[in-house]
Amino acid sequence: MKTINIGILGYGVVGAGVAKLLKTKQKLLESRINAVLNLKTIADIDTTTDRGIDLGTTDLVPDADKIISDPDIDIIVETIGGETFAKQFIFKALENKKHVVTANKALLAGFGNDLVKTARKNRVDLAFEASCGGCMPIIKTLRETLVANDIKSMSAILNGTCNYILTKISKEGLGFEEALKQAQELGFAEAEPSLDIDGFDTAHKLAILNSLAHGMEINLKDIHVEGIRNITPVDIEFAKSFGYTIKLLAIGKKHKNHVEARVHPTMIPETNPLSHVDKSMNAIAINADATGQTMLYGHGAGMMPTASAVLSDIADIARNIISGTNRRVPILGYPEENIKAIPILPMAQLYIRYYLRFEAQDNPGVLSKISGILGENNISIESVHQKGKKHNGKVPVVMIVHKAKEEWVQKALKEISKIDSVVGNPVIIRIEEIDQG
Numbered sequence: 276m277k278t279i280n281i282g283i284l285g286y287g288v289v290g291a292g293v294a295k296l297l298k299t300k301q302k303l304l305e306s307r308i309n310a311v312l313n314l315k316t317i318a319d320i321d322t323t324t325d326r327g328i329d330l331g332t333t334d335l336v337p338d339a340d341k342i343i344s345d346p347d348i349d350i351i352v353e354t355i356g357g358e359t360f361a362k363q364f365i366f367k368a369l370e371n372k373k374h375v376v377t378a379n380k381a382l383l384a385g386f387g388n389d390l391v392k393t394a395r396k397n398r399v400d401l402a403f404e405a406s407c408g409g410c411m412p413i414i415k416t417l418r419e420t421l422v423a424n425d426i427k428s429m430s431a432i433l434n435g436t437c438n439y440i441l442t443k444i445s446k447e448g449l450g451f452e453e454a455l456k457q458a459q460e461l462g463f464a465e466a467e468p469s470l471d472i473d474g475f476d477t478a479h480k481l482a483i484l485n486s487l488a489h490g491m492e493i494n495l496k497d498i499h500v501e502g503i504r505n506i507t508p509v510d511i512e513f514a515k516s517f518g519y520t521i522k523l524l525a526i527g528k529k530h531k532n533h534v535e536a537r538v539h540p541t542m543i544p545e546t547n548p549l550s551h552v553d554k555s556m557n558a559i560a561i562n563a564d565a566t567g568q569t570m571l572y573g574h575g576a577g578m579m580p581t582a583s584a585v586l587s588d589i590a591d592i593a594r595n596i597i598s599g600t601n602r603r604v605p606i607l608g609y610p611e612e613n614i615k616a617i618p619i620l621p622m623a624q625l626y627i628r629y630y631l632r633f634e635a636q637d638n639p640g641v642l643s644k645i646s647g648i649l650g651e652n653n654i655s656i657e658s659v660h661q662k663g664k665k666h667n668g669k670v671p672v673v674m675i676v677h678k679a680k681e682e683w684v685q686k687a688l689k690e691i692s693k694i695d696s697v698v699g700n701p702v703i704i705r706i707e708e709i710d711q712g
């Protein structure tokens with residue numbers, strides 16, 4: 276049986292999970308792959324902390340170069356994260372003609388196009404199933420399983436931290452800070468929490484998924500990103516009363532010559548399965564032309580679910596190696612020469628249905644001023660809701676408006692916030708019905 280040598284860069288939670296699977300599932304992996312997956316070396320600056328894994332003959336070294344320059348190592352797994360050392364090591368590994376497996380969504384979203392070019396030039400694979408949605412096989416699904424489909428839209432919950440916080444506020448009445456603290460204690464929040472709660476982690480993942488879905492260059496910079504910091508229990512209560520749930524959604528839609536890509540808190544109907552994806556779970560609904568709606572659901576983070584996804588990449592590459600091939604499936608699902616720079620539509624151009632909330636002094640004429648400004652900006656009101664107790668003379672006024680151009684809505688909100696009786700900035704939450712195919 277052929278032996279395939281593997282090196283892991285970064286012996287943190289995910290790196291340790293990968294080592295654990297390679298060690299404890301050796302027999303299962305051999306029987307499925309027909310090769311020995313030998314974990315030859317792990318590199319990490321911390322070589323002393325006990326991770327509770329019997330490494331046997333595997334070397335644990337402080338120097339990444341021991342792996343990157345080892346001629347016997349076939350596959351390098353990068354589980355360091357971040358964009359400094361990880362970036363430098365992956366580029367060097369690809370140049371050294373090593374196949375690379377990574378879970379590093381930030382790096383792929385920012386430098387994926389260059390990484391793909393480097394892998395192509397060196398005729399090696401770059402695999403990243405663990406970068407989006409943890410153990411959900413979303414990369415393989417888009418890249419291989421749905422090969423005969425045009426992907427019409429994707430709606431996804433891709434950040435466990437945000438989903439956990441929103442679930443806790445919604446179901447247990449917890450405050451934002453308390454819910455964030457719990458998420459961090461459970462270990463799925465990023466070290467820098469703003470990556471999660473301001474929506475960037477979700478945007479990184481959407482940039483990768485869009486590319487695979489549509490054969491487009493990875494484009495992070497044009498994705499509209501809003502996080503969940505401004506979501507309050509008041510909005511969650513209003514949403515519930517309308518039969519909606521608030522989720523941080525990644526939305527990707529294909530139009531004729533461009534793509535729509537946005538990340539923001541979204542009201543979705545309680546009847547949609549995504550609204551029942553709670554706590555740290557992730558899910559994606561893909562609407563494709565041949566399949567109709569397909570959904571994946573699973574743990575989006577955590578040691579073993581993420582390691583499971585890494586192992587699926589290792590297995591693919593190992594199977595390629597033993598059958599004497601490589602790069603059998605193109606990295607982004609399309610041969611590099613067929614990848615296009617498909618533009619992402621500016622948010623201002625999109626037509627969306629909105630929930631708008633204003634804090635207003637309970638003075639005569641406020642409502643008519645607000646609705647007047649909306650009307651002048653071409654925005655048609657679907658319903659108006661005013662409930663709850665007056666607090667310091669203020670009441671929340673909620674309006675649901677019919678689909679309108681984002682540009683008009685933003686302009687109207689600026690004008691409304693200048694009305695004397697309107698306090699603070701209006702809250703805007705977009706509403707999506709989500710095509711259930």
Ligand code: HSE
Pocket residue numbers: 406433434435436437463464465471476575576
């Ligand atoms: N911080 C991410 C999350 C981890 O909360 O989902 C997985 O990418």
